[in-house]
Amino acid sequence: MKTDTHRGLSLRLLGGFAVGLLVALTLRLFGLPADTLTAFARVVGEIFLRGIFMLILPIIIPVLLLGIQKLTETGAMGRIGWHTLWTVLTLTAVAASIGLILANLFQLGSHLSTETRALLIERFGQNAPPAKALSSDLFLGLLPKNPLHEMAMALTPYQQGGLLSVVSFTILFGIALSKLPSEHTQPLYHLLDVLYRASLWLLLLVMRWIAPIGVAGLIFQAVMGLGWEIFPLLGAYAATVVVGLLLHGAGVYSLFLKFIAHANPLHVLKGSASALLMAFSSASSNATLPTSLRVATERLGIAPPVAHFILTLGATINQNGTALYEGVTLLFLMQVFGVSLTLPEQLMILALAILIAVGAAGVPGGSLPLLAGVLPSFGVPAGAIALIYGIDRFLDMMRTTLNVYGDLVIAMHINRLYYGSYRDPSPT
Helix, strand or coil: CHHHHHHHHHHHHHHHHHHHHHHHHHHHHHCCCCHHHHHHHHHHHHHHHHHHHCCHHHHHHHHHHHHHHHHHHHHHHCHHHHHHHHHHHHHHHHHHHHHHHHHHHHCHHHHCCHHHHHHHHHHHCCCCCCCCCCCHHHHHHCCCCCHHHHHHHCCCCCCCCHHHHHHHHHHHHHHHHHCCCHHHHHHHHHHHHHHHHHHHHHHHHHHHHHHHHHHHHHHHHHHHHHHHHHHHHHHHHHHHHHHHHHHHHHHHHHHHHHHHCCCCHHHHHHHCHHHHHHHHHHCCHHHHHHHHHHHHHHHCCCCHHHHHHHHHHHHHHCCHHHHHHHHHHHHHHHHHCCCCCCHHHHHHHHHHHHHHHHHCCCCCCCCHHHHHHHHHHHCCCHHHHHHHHCCHHHHHHHHHHHHHHHHHHHHHHHHHHHHCCCCCCCCC
């Protein structure tokens, strides 16, 4: 039932995208008046974005604190836990690096006409905060004098450290919590889990009932305002993300399986097919988890203790596809809005892409609230996320597939190290 819910959600969002696109193209083709529809589309699009923005902090703070708790608990698993953690972080860093390299190579957002960029800034950037150079002020802002003030101002033009300062404080607080006796911290962790589950329920509610209309309104506005120029722009952006995902999946994972895990990449891919199809159709790592567990133990010969530990943990923190996607998207939106970054600033983007990937909820669209939250720290309005929301459904399905495959690849590696040699998938 849960898988069907996520699959239905993806279809709803794709349907909203198609409706908004077709209506806008029809009106432009026949030169029909669209003032009323444009005003309505702006309202429903803004309602949808506000529904996303209001859940950024209630999701990101519990996710980070609970994630730190899970990571510190890996010590109880001894060498397996730490080996898994370093493997996850290394592969996630490689994925994010691929995304940044491709975004810098193609410079997708830099080819916009001056008129189009001015229109985008007028539409989305009226209250954009000023871009912050990588300076001592930016680093000092990571340690907020008043964390509650930063939480209140994180998405406004008057922010100081913004969401980055909230994240840094939350990480430090999470580390401090991990050092306290469990009998003292368990009530707080239970409360955080309740807050996270409630926020996730609200996110799914927004995505299920408001997002289809909101996505239709956003893509309608984009097509009516930017015209045909939006299609090569979004097409090139989507193609870059897909190329990066294929490079990481077919290249990095195959090399990792061949030379590190000492497994046959084609056999692992064949054995993983049913889990990958489930991931693609549901766009949810969590919804795919039961299928992934069955594939790991029955078709890939992974020991159940390794499969349950790594796949369950990986559904939360091993999001290679999300890290790559975030790296491309962050740089793409900054290029679109004329924000140039130095190499050190791009390295910060790399760290953010990894952090967002670790903190993203394993549900359709789970990474977008976090992505929207960090944009203002670099002079890009949070509302700019609307530009890519329409095309995100397909990309979400693609990156979730890579996320799930990454879990199985890492499980193969850890299983070989601690439970013996690899066994080819059964032909059944």
